[in-house]
Amino acid sequence: MPVAQSHLEQFEPMAKLSLGRRIELADLVYAEKVNKDIDPLRMNITKAAQSIYLLKGDLELTLFNDKKIKLAAGSPAARYPINSNGKVKETKALTDVAIMRVDTDLLDIMMTWDQISDSKPAPTSTVAVKQTDHERTPADWMKDTQIFSAYNLQKGIFSHLPAVNIEEMFNRMTSIEVTAGQVMIQQGGVGDYYYLIQSGTAIVSRVVDSTQPPVLLAELKQGRAFGEDALISEAKRNATVTMKTDGRLLRLNKTDFIELLKAPLITQVDMEEAQQKVAEGAVWIDARLPSEFEDDHIAGAMNIPLNEVRQHASSLDKSKTYIVYCQTGRRSSAAAFVLTQCGINAMVLKGGTRIIV
Numbered sequence: 001m002p003v004a005q006s007h008l009e010q011f012e013p014m015a016k017l018s019l020g021r022r023i024e025l026a027d028l029v030y031a032e033k034v035n036k037d038i039d040p041l042r043m044n045i046t047k048a049a050q051s052i053y054l055l056k057g058d059l060e061l062t063l064f065n066d067k068k069i070k071l072a073a074g075s076p077a078a079r080y081p082i083n084s085n086g087k088v089k090e091t092k093a094l095t096d097v098a099i100m101r102v103d104t105d106l107l108d109i110m111m112t113w114d115q116i117s118d119s120k121p122a123p124t125s126t127v128a129v130k131q132t133d134h135e136r137t138p139a140d141w142m143k144d145t146q147i148f149s150a151y152n153l154q155k156g157i158f159s160h161l162p163a164v165n166i167e168e169m170f171n172r173m174t175s176i177e178v179t180a181g182q183v184m185i186q187q188g189g190v191g192d193y194y195y196l197i198q199s200g201t202a203i204v205s206r207v208v209d210s211t212q213p214p215v216l217l218a219e220l221k222q223g224r225a226f227g228e229d230a231l232i233s234e235a236k237r238n239a240t241v242t243m244k245t246d247g248r249l250l251r252l253n254k255t256d257f258i259e260l261l262k263a264p265l266i267t268q269v270d271m272e273e274a275q276q277k278v279a280e281g282a283v284w285i286d287a288r289l290p291s292e293f294e295d296d297h298i299a300g301a302m303n304i305p306l307n308e309v310r311q312h313a314s315s316l317d318k319s320k321t322y323i324v325y326c327q328t329g330r331r332s333s334a335a336a337f338v339l340t341q342c343g344i345n346a347m348v349l350k351g352g353t354r355i356i357v
Contacts, residue, residue, distance in 0.1 A: 001030060001031040001032065001033075001098070002026075002030060002031075003026050003029050003030060003031055003100055004026060005019075005022040005023045005025070005026035007026075007055075008022045008025060008026060008029075009022070010079065011053050011079055011080070011081075011100075012079050012080050012289075012291045012292060012295065013107075013111055013288070013289050013291060013292050014102070014107065015079075015291070016111070016114070016289050016291065017110055017111065017114055018114050018117075018143050020143055020144075020145045021110045021113075021114055021143070021145065023145075024110075024145050024149065024150055025102070025106075025107070025110065025150070028103070028106065028150060029100055029101065029102050030100070030101070031055055031098050031099065031100045032098065032099060032100075032101070033096065033097070033098050034093050034096070034097050034098070034099055035093065035096055036093050036094065036095055036096050036097075037092060037093060038092075038093050039090050039091050039092055039093075040052055040059070040082075040091055040093065040097070040099050041082075041083060041088070041090060041091050042090070044101070049103070049104040049105060050083075050101045050102065050103060050104055051081035051083070051084065051101070051102045051103075051104045051107060052081055052082050052083055052099055052100070052101055052102075053078070053080075053081055053082070053099060053100045053102070054071055054072075054073045054078045054082060054097060054098075054099055055073055055097075055098040055099060055100055056073045056097055056098040057073055057093065057094070057095040057096055057097030057098065058070060058071065058072050058073070058093075058094040058095050058097070059071045059082065059091050059092065059093060059094060059097060060091065060092045060093075060094050061082060061088050061091050062088070062089050062090045062091070062092070063087050063088060063089060064087060064088075064089045065087075066089075070094070073097070073098075080295045081102075084295060084296060084327075104327070104328070105154065105328065106150060106154055108326075108327060108328045108330050108331070109150070109153045109154055109330065110150065110153070111288075111289070111331065112163050112306065112330045112331045112334060113142060113148065113153060113163065113166075114143070114307075115289075115305060115306040115307040115331065115334075116142065116163055116164070116166060116167065116306065116307070116334060117138070117139040117142035117143055118139065118307040119167070119306070119307045119308075119309070119310060119338075138166070138167055138170035138171075141170065141196065142166060144223050146223050146224060147196065147223060147224065147225045161260060161261055162260075162261075162333075162334075162337075163330065163331075163333075163334045164333070164334040164337040164338065165260040165261075168260060169252060169256075169257075169260050170250075172252055172253075172256045172260075173196070173250040173251060173252045174250070174251060175198065175248060175249070175250055176248065176249050176250075176251060177246075177247075177248050178200065178243045178246065178247050178248065178249055179243060179246050180243055180244060180245050180246050181242065181243060182242065182243045183240060183241070183242050183243075184202065184226075184227075184241045184242065184243065184249070185226065185227055185237050185239070185240060185241040186237060186240055187205075187206060187207060187236075187237055187238065187239050187240040188236050188237060189236065189237045190230070190236065190237070191227065191229075191230030191231045191235075191236075191237060191254060192253065192254050193227055193251045193252065193253055193254065194225070194226075194227045194228050194231055194251065194252045194254075194257050195225060195226050195227045195241075195249050195250065195251050196223075196224075196225045196249065196250040196251075197220060197221065197222050197223060197224050197225070197226075197247065197249055198222065198247070198248040198249060198250055199222055199247045199248045200222070200243060200244075200245045200246060200247015200248065200249075201219060201220065201221050201222075201243070201244040201245045201247070202219070202220045202224075202226070202241050202242060202243050202244060202247075203216060203218070203219050203220070203241070203242055203244050204216075204217040204218040204219075204220060204226070204239050204240070204241050205217060205239065205240050205242070206238065206239040206240065207240075214240065217239060219244070220241070222247075226241050227241070228257070231254050231257050231258065266333050266336050266337055266340070266346075266347075266348050267336075267347045267348070268329075268347065268348045268349075268350040269323065269347050269348070269349065269350060270349075270350050271349065271353065274323045274325075274347070274349050277321060277323060277347075278300070278323060281320065281321070282320065282321040282322065282323050282347075283300075283301075283302065283320055283321070283322050283323070284298050284300055284301035284302065284322075284323050284325065285301065285302055285303075285304050285322050285323065285324045285325070285332075285335070285346075286298065286301045286302070286303045286304070286324075286325060286326070287304065287305060287306045287309070287324050287325065287326045287331045287332045287334075287335040288303070288305065288306075288326050288327065288331060289305050290303055290305065292327075298325065298353070301325075304335070306326075306331045306334055306335045309335045309338045309339060310338055310342070313338070313339055313342035313344060314342070316339070316344050318343055318344060318345070320345070321345045321346075321347065322336075322339065322344060322345065322346045322347070323346075323347050323348075323349055324336040324339070324346055324347065324348055324349070325348070325349035325352060325353055326352050327352045327353070328351070328352040329348060329349065329350060329351050329352035330352070332348050332349060332352065333348050336348045
């Protein structure tokens with residue numbers, strides 16, 4: 001059964017996603033019926049990590065300490081995935097139920113992307129971003145699901161780009177005015193730039209047979225991107241891109257593009273080492289949203305969501321060590337990187353955690 005994006009607003013942390021991301025996610029998840037007495041947790045045929053939400057009916061949850069809990073659809077507890085904190089050993093449908101499965105990694109990528117685009121500057125920042133009809137802020141670009149689609153973030157070109165480097169990518173881009181008929185990329189040429197279209201339209205063509213006119217492959221409008229493939233593969237340009245109209249492009253040179261693909265150097269520690277450091281005075285930081293923190297968190301942790309890290313960095317004690325965590329390690333890595341830039345000694349819990357200790 002398909003799921004409407006409005007239904008996603010009933011569940012955490014999906015309710016905190018931007019509208020564009022919720023619309024995109026709604027096309028990637030489905031509800032399914034589970035008969036009475038069946039365990040939904042054992043029906044995962046993909047073997048990929050999933051967050052499972054109860055839509056209708058009643059479930060019995062058996063925890064690893066053998067305590068049993070009844071979960072009813074529509075209750076406050078049902079706003080969260082039934083297996084979010086790793087304490088649930090098995091489930092049993094007390095009635096016929098309906099559940100929704102969401103790829104945990106995909107959801108976390110979307111949450112990371114949205115939180116970074118909503119990242120608040122430090123209180124002392126004096127940076128002012130101007131926005132005109134044809135200019136968009138980095139946050140606007142990052143929320144554009146045409147360029148930064150779920151596929152691109154999870155499996156495409158941007159899956160190789162550390163989330164913390166996205167803002168820097170836009171800082172290094174330059175804006176150029178272009179005219180109709182101007183060739184931006186020539187088939188057979190060497191890759192030199194990656195482009196985003198701020199305004200205008202471009203056409204993509206390819207010469208298949210030298211005795212025939214070029215074949216029109218695509219028409220690219222505002223918000224589309226081109227040029228990344230040759231930068232990554234070191235191959236020659238496989239098509240020509242020509243401006244159909246006047247416009248304005250953002251471009252990033254190859255050197256910066258390749259540099260930003262490199263993962264930032266962040267110190268990672270496993271749970272045992274993290275616990276030892278906490279015993280010696282280190283402090284836990286949960287980089288997830290407050291709603292996620294309220295559902296489950298490590299005892300003694302402070303909650304600083306990724307999008308608020310810059311804002312709160314100045315209030316942290318620089319003499320202390322901070323161990324940052326989230327569910328998968330993605331948001332915590334981004335948060336730790338920002339804290340390190342602010343002079344804070346921050347480490348990341350390797351791989352994240354679903355187990356509350």
